[in-house]
Amino acid sequence: MSDQQTSAIVTGASRGIGAQIARQLAADGFAVAVNYSSSPEQAQAVVSEIEAAGGRAAAIKADLADPAAARSLFDQAEALLGPVSVLVNNAGMMKLAPLAQTGDEMLEAQLDLNLAAPIRLIREAAARLPQGGRIINLSSSVVGFYQPGYGAYAASKAGVEAITHIAAKELGPKGVTVNAIAPGPVGTDLFLEGKSTELVEQIKRLSPFGRLGTPEDIANAVSFLASPQSAWISGQIIRANGGAI
Ligand SMILES: NC(=O)c1ccc[n+]([C@@H]2O[C@H](COP(=O)([O-])OP(=O)(O)OC[C@H]3O[C@@H](n4cnc5c(N)ncnc54)[C@H](OP(=O)(O)O)[C@@H]3O)[C@@H](O)[C@H]2O)c1
Incomplete structure (x- = not known):
């Protein structure tokens, strides 16, 4: 990649x-x-916060459950910030239920946002990312x-892990790497919703470090995968989970 600023x-x-x-x-x-819904x-x-620290950013609304959102998100990002060289497929939702009680609505909502949206965004990225581009998907441990x-x-x-391996093979010839981070439990809304303090304490002990992951733990791994230093790493799943598995 050249020294000219690109966008993520x-x-x-x-x-x-x-x-x-x-x-x-x-x-x-x-x-x-900064995509949101x-x-x-x-x-x-x-x-x-980013601007106060001297950076450039734009908030872009796009509900990724909508099949048209992938193209519109790329179009808006390019128009506001310039050529995109990094895509991080992070948006996700987690709804828990035994399979016997998993209703169609709950099933479709998770497959749509967690799997179909990354596929649509990878389709856009395949057409737009330059040589040296990076795609980083969020899986889960x-x-x-x-x-x-x-x-x-x-x-x-x-499914996200499967498409990570496949996209890495499809996009390697274009000089684009594709990897996934599979975090263990991280103390965000998605993880904490509906869990008792006792259960959270029990889950902390899954890691030999005895704590939950932090957003910083995960962002540091993404930062490496987005950097030129990761050029020879593609098709990999990094289990960022403090040794829990
Ligand atoms: N936290 C964990 O323990 C953990 C562990 C493993 C993997 N992960 C994965 O890491 C990723 C981030 O999780 P998190 O814990 O940070 O979740 P979170 O705190 O619940 O945040 C979810 C983010 O996704 C956005 N989002 C939700 N629905 C959307 C939609 N339809 N279109 C666009 N954006 C949407 C939300 O934006 P709005 O509020 O604007 O809708 C929010 O910014 C997810 O893929 C998750 O599966 C998390």
Whole structure:
């Protein structure tokens, strides 16, 4: 990549892990598209923080459950911030239920946002990212935990891992790397919703470090994968989970 500033799209960057990925990539020198769907104030607050630190960013609304959103997000990011060289597929949702109680609405919502949206965004990225471009997908370590209740969510993330390997092979000839980060539990809204303090303490002990991951832990790994230093790493899944699995 040349020294000219390029931009990075971070989906679901208004809160949680995505917000920290946006701050980190801005600190790394990218102009950052802070995508959100229903939290405009929080997305704008992330943009303001980035600007206050001397970076460039824009909040871009796009509900990624809408099939038309992938193209519109890329169009808006390019118009506001210039050529996109990094796509981080971070937006996601987790709804837990045993498979026997997994209704169609809950199933479709998770498959749509967690799996179909990254596929549509990779399709756009394939046509637009330059040589040296980077795609980083967010999977989850629950893909390997096989915990009851996680069926639909883990299936959507297993799909993300499959497309990561396949996209790496398809886009390698264009000089674009594709990798995934599979975090263990991170103390965000997505993880904490509906969990008792006792359960959170129990989950902390899955890691030999005895704590939850932080958005910074994950954003640091994304920062490496977005950098020129990761040029020879593609088609890999990094389980950023403090040794939990
Ligand atoms: N936290 C964990 O323990 C953990 C572990 C493993 C993997 N992950 C993965 O890491 C990623 C981030 O998780 P998180 O914990 O940071 O989640 P979070 O705190 O719940 O944040 C989710 C983000 O996704 C956005 N979003 C939700 N629906 C959207 C839609 N339809 N279109 C566009 N954006 C949408 C939200 O924006 P709005 O508020 O604007 O809708 C928000 O910015 C997810 O893919 C998740 O599966 C998380």
